[in-house]
Amino acid sequence: MFARQAAQRLLEIRQIFRQSPQASRSFSTALNYHIDTPDNNPNIRWEFNEANKEKAKEILSHYPSNYKQSAVIPLLDLAQQQHGGWLTVSAMNEVARIIEVAPIRVYEVATFYSMFNRSKVGKYHLLVCGTTPCMIRGSREIEEALLKHLGVKRNEVTKDGLFSVGEMECMGCCVNAPMITVADYSNGSEGYTYNYYEDVTPKRVVEIVEMLRKGEKPTPGTQNPNRIKAGPEGGNKTLLSEPPAPRCRDLEAC
Ligand code: FES
Known part of the structure; x- marks a missing residue:
């Protein structure tokens, strides 16, 4: 019964997304769904700019040539920086091309980590x-x-x-x-x-x-003026004086 309700809900959500990709943004970013839009579709050409091409080379140099895929997170991060804080499907495809993996391998990473934004965000x-x-x-x-x-x-x-x-x-x-x-x-x-x-x-x-x-x-x-860093509100509650010395330092003699 529960599975049927969940499947029904998923169908409803997909329907909402099809009708309005904008509406998808009101759902949690954890809901990983891509719908082509004019500013985010695989036909838009995307590549690293010249400065970032150099940075990408430098990032790749940290990994053995047969483990390029290990650079997926720093390269996605670089792509996100270049693209104003979010990743288009074309940017993810470009990362996949550079590290020579199927695009799905990059999508899996970008959709798992919530610091990667897959729709536009504010500054x-x-x-x-x-x-x-x-x-x-x-x-x-x-x-x-x-x-x-x-x-x-x-x-x-x-x-x-x-x-x-x-x-x-x-x-x-x-x-x-x-x-x-x-x-x-x-x-x-x-x-x-x-x-x-x-x-x-x-x-x-x-x-x-x-x-x-x-x-x-x-x-x-x-933002609480009565707290220092993560200490107790209102000041320290324990260890307020010099702790007493141990009763005996020579354990054998005690
Ligand atoms: S529950 Fe909010 S920081 Fe841990």
């Missing part, structure tokens, strides 16, 4: 952690605040091309949940950075967005 791609500790601490409200403030759906890009909002699973900051990551693609092919903003509130994420819009760089890390 600042805001990734809300959706895993349990962050969700319990209010990540849904964080996402709602961002979507409402920016007037977009999940994975849609704002009209000015500056922002998009996505979801990522646990980014290892659960102790300071909830948190978001800002993937900053504003430097173009110079490379991008990921900054973590932790202990965020709906109000704080909107402030962060507005600072980024003005070209400011909000300080990453915890």
